[in-house]
Amino acid sequence: MKQVAVFGYNRLSIEVINRLDKQQYQMIVIDHVAEHIQLAEENGFQVANIDFRIDDDLRSVGIGSSIDTLFCFFEEDSENVFLTLSARALDKNLNIIAIVETPESAEKLRVAGANKIIDPYEICGRKIHDILKRPDITNIFDHTVFGRDDLNLAEVVIPEKSYLANTYVSQLQLNTQYNLILIGIVNKQVSEQLNFVVEDGDRRLNVGDILVILGPSREIRAFKKEVENEFSKN
Amino acid sequence: MLTKLIVYAAYYLKSSETYKNSKLFFYNLLENPSSKSKPYFDMFMTGLIVLSIFFLLYDVEYEASAMGGYIEQAILVVFACEYLLRFWICSDTHIIILEEHEKSQYLNIEFSFYKALKKAIAKKFEYVFSPFAIIDLLAILPSYRPLRILRVFLVFRLFKLFRYSSSVKLFSDILASKRFELLTLMMFTGFLIFIASVSVYVFEYPEPESKIKSLFDAVYWAVVTLATVGYGDIIPHTVGGRLVTILLILTSLGILSFFTSILIAAFNEKMPVLRENRVYSELERYKSFIIICGYGRVGQEVARQLSNDGQKFIVIDKKALNVELAKRDGYLSIQNDASKNEVLLSAGICRGASAILCVTGDDVTNVYVTLTSRNLNKNIRIISRTNRHDNVSKLYQAGADHVIRPFEIAGLLAAEFLGQPVAFEAISGILQNQADIVMETVLVSEGSCLDNQPISKLELSDKKLSLIGVISANPIHFKHKNKYQVKQQHFYFNPEPKFILRNEDILVILGRKYGIDYFRDQIEKHRLLARKVL
Numbered sequence: 227m228k229q230v231a232v233f234g235y236n237r238l239s240i241e242v243i244n245r246l247d248k249q250q251y252q253m254i255v256i257d258h259v260a261e262h263i264q265l266a267e268e269n270g271f272q273v274a275n276i277d278f279r280i281d282d283d284l285r286s287v288g289i290g291s292s293i294d295t296l297f298c299f300f301e302e303d304s305e306n307v308f309l310t311l312s313a314r315a316l317d318k319n320l321n322i323i324a325i326v327e328t329p330e331s332a333e334k335l336r337v338a339g340a341n342k343i344i345d346p347y348e349i350c351g352r353k354i355h356d357i358l359k360r361p362d363i364t365n366i367f368d369h370t371v372f373g374r375d376d377l378n379l380a381e382v383v384i385p386e387k388s389y390l391a392n393t394y395v396s397q398l399q400l401n402t403q404y405n406l407i408l409i410g411i412v413n414k415q416v417s418e419q420l421n422f423v424v425e426d427g428d429r430r431l432n433v434g435d436i437l438v439i440l441g442p443s444r445e446i447r448a449f450k451k452e453v454e455n456e457f458s459k460n
Numbered sequence: 461m462l463t464k465l466i467v468y469a470a471y472y473l474k475s476s477e478t479y480k481n482s483k484l485f486f487y488n489l490l491e492n493p494s495s496k497s498k499p500y501f502d503m504f505m506t507g508l509i510v511l512s513i514f515f516l517l518y519d520v521e522y523e524a525s526a527m528g529g530y531i532e533q534a535i536l537v538v539f540a541c542e543y544l545l546r547f548w549i550c551s552d553t554h555i556i557i558l559e560e561h562e563k564s565q566y567l568n569i570e571f572s573f574y575k576a577l578k579k580a581i582a583k584k585f586e587y588v589f590s591p592f593a594i595i596d597l598l599a600i601l602p603s604y605r606p607l608r609i610l611r612v613f614l615v616f617r618l619f620k621l622f623r624y625s626s627s628v629k630l631f632s633d634i635l636a637s638k639r640f641e642l643l644t645l646m647m648f649t650g651f652l653i654f655i656a657s658v659s660v661y662v663f664e665y666p667e668p669e670s671k672i673k674s675l676f677d678a679v680y681w682a683v684v685t686l687a688t689v690g691y692g693d694i695i696p697h698t699v700g701g702r703l704v705t706i707l708l709i710l711t712s713l714g715i716l717s718f719f720t721s722i723l724i725a726a727f728n729e730k731m732p733v734l735r736e737n738r739v740y741s742e743l744e745r746y747k748s749f750i751i752i753c754g755y756g757r758v759g760q761e762v763a764r765q766l767s768n769d770g771q772k773f774i775v776i777d778k779k780a781l782n783v784e785l786a787k788r789d790g791y792l793s794i795q796n797d798a799s800k801n802e803v804l805l806s807a808g809i810c811r812g813a814s815a816i817l818c819v820t821g822d823d824v825t826n827v828y829v830t831l832t833s834r835n836l837n838k839n840i841r842i843i844s845r846t847n848r849h850d851n852v853s854k855l856y857q858a859g860a861d862h863v864i865r866p867f868e869i870a871g872l873l874a875a876e877f878l879g880q881p882v883a884f885e886a887i888s889g890i891l892q893n894q895a896d897i898v899m900e901t902v903l904v905s906e907g908s909c910l911d912n913q914p915i916s917k918l919e920l921s922d923k924k925l926s927l928i929g930v931i932s933a934n935p936i937h938f939k940h941k942n943k944y945q946v947k948q949q950h951f952y953f954n955p956e957p958k959f960i961l962r963n964e965d966i967l968v969i970l971g972r973k974y975g976i977d978y979f980r981d982q983i984e985k986h987r988l989l990a991r992k993v994l
Contacts, residue, residue: 357864
């Protein structure tokens with residue numbers, strides 16, 4: 227189970243927490259405003275009222291030890307930058323996701339060491355633009371991948387000893403065998419860049435490659451199970 | 461008998477298409493401010509006026525040339541024609557007569573032709589005595605030989621120029637808006653001139669050296685002094701006269717500065733309206749545009765993206781700061797309240813706007829603007845933003861087509877990023893057109909090479925494209941699996957190779973931008989070729 231620390235209890239963090247699977251992630255809500263903490267506690271979350279400016283307090287909730295992911299959702303950009311800096315100093319491998327209010331703070335957060343920066347207004351603006359320009363595709367994705375309908379995006383890592391290692395992409399036949407569409411492959415040894423299947427043509431799969439697939443969750447689960455098999459089913 | 465004939469003629473004119481069309485043509489040419497031909501006509505007339513003034517000035521110094529005389533005559537004919545045409549189109553005499561006739565028939569009283577004629581003539585006279593018509597007439601008359609004395613009135617042709625430019629109208633409007641202040645000032649000035657000229661006359665007239673020989677001289681002196689011009693041709697010689705001068709000069713300074721300040725204030729008040737009108741008239745040239753209400757962070761982002769696409773749009777915001785920002789970014793913008801009907805109407809919500817975005821930070825404003833827009837235009841696309849979950853249903857109820865919650869989308873993104881960062885980066889890159897690979901739709905149109913074809917025939921993988929699915933409202937596809945209801949349509953994910961495409965289906969394709977464009981091109985070419993064969 228992954229440990230997630232959510233700093234700041236507000237509209238955005240409520241959205242995120244509701245979307246995360248409680249079985250997979252253990253969450254702790256952290257805030258320095260007593261009312262927020264009280265509200266979060268009433269809603270049944272594990273909470274901690276600490277001062278994020280003090281490193282010892284951060285350590286006390288598990289940053290630098292047990293926490294894997296940190297959400298910086300404070301409403302002030304300066305607070306988020308400070309928290310990102312302190313947390314990055316405590317743990318080099320921490321996954322830090324931060325929110326920005328003004329665009330010029332994005333660069334500061336990046337320098338401070340955030341892995342992912344989210345600008346809600348920018349995303350919202352893009353979304354409106356998408357609705358205007360490409361209503362069909364936006365509609366589909368809203369209903370399926372981002373919505374209630376069961377069509378999901380997933381990434382599957384090819385484990386060691388998997389039967390898929392050293393096979394070719396063309397042999398996968400995901401769309402006929404599993405009703406899945408393979409969108410691309412990330413070759414971790416080379417770069418983080420996603421190689422689109424349509425672009426690259428045929429290539430051999432290596433251990434550690436990540437397959438990005440789209441499909442119903444049942445099919446995804448079936449495929450994941452299959453991938454972990456040591457032997458080819460043939 | 462004559463009355464009957466005239467009524468008959470009036471009916472004939474009313475039913476005549478040629479008469480109506482020719483009248484409309486001249487109306488468009490001369491009067492209609494929004495017609496296309498009027499600006500050209502105005503330019504032509506301005507040229508003629510300048511030319512005729514040139515000849516007038518030439519004649520003052522040199523002998524009149526024969527050639528110049530002919531041109532002068534020709535110009536005069538044009539002016540006269542213009543005057544007569546304007547006289548003709550200013551009112552519809554036959555309609556007035558017919559109205560009177562019908563009224564008398566309805567009331568069952570005898571039709572009095574003279575009464576109707578009087579009414580029609582009164583209408584025409586109304587035009588003749590309008591300031592512009594008088595100027596027009598004065599510009600023509602002096603050329604008539606027996607009236608040569610009136611030659612000086614040829615300068616009236618210059619006044620004619622005002623007719624053809626809108627800036628003078630603007631200036632007079634501005635002056636008219638400060639009528640009360642100007643009138644007060646004028647009365648005060650008149651009073652002052654009267655007092656000053658009378659007292660200087662009383663003091664100076666008996667003095668033998670003084671040049672003030674009449675009351676008119678005194679008034680002339682007072683005006684010259686009041687205007688701070690002070691030629692110095694008439695100067696006071698008595699102590700009393702000099703005292704009057706001192707007082708007059710001190711007061712006139714106040715009057716002049718007061719006058720200037722009134723003008724400046726009037727211009728300043730009018731400026732925003734003028735700017736707004738400029739924005740609206742620019743907007744009128746666009747056939748399709750988008751109205752963005754609210755230029756906060758979301759509005760700015762949308763505006764940036766739309767301007768990258770070359771899409772036209774207008775920004776409406778209540779806050780001066782935001783409007784200033786939009787102007788600096790080079791976008792059309794007006795500072796006004798978008799929840800007012802007239803603001804949205806003059807922004808063209810019923811004319812050329814294809815969509816309206818309510819993206820202010822305030823939910824109440826967004827709901828109100830949405831409701832107003834839906835009321836004004838039933839078919840426009842409305843996309844609204846809200847910050848709170850509870851308001852989503854209210855916005856849909858108010859008539860929004862789409863409701864966006866910034867924090868919901870951001871939350872979703874954050875949650876997805878946590879779970880599967882690689883996949884999510886990829887898909888959001890594709891969806892936001894950041895990657896080389898894009899996802900686009902291709903429509904199956906009737907008679908195209910895609911119509912009635914199974915998907916296996918498309919050979920998409922050879923074209924380096926991959927098919928994600930098909931959107932269709934056609935019930936014929938219902939038996940296929942993996943269908944997802946999306947509004948009134950269905951989305952068929954990963955369709956089987958034997959899936960047969962029908963007219964109006966939409967393919968959702970992933971691939972390089974130019975790959976998809978090429979695919980579309982080929983379909984289009986094929987369709988054109990097929991049509992030629994037919």
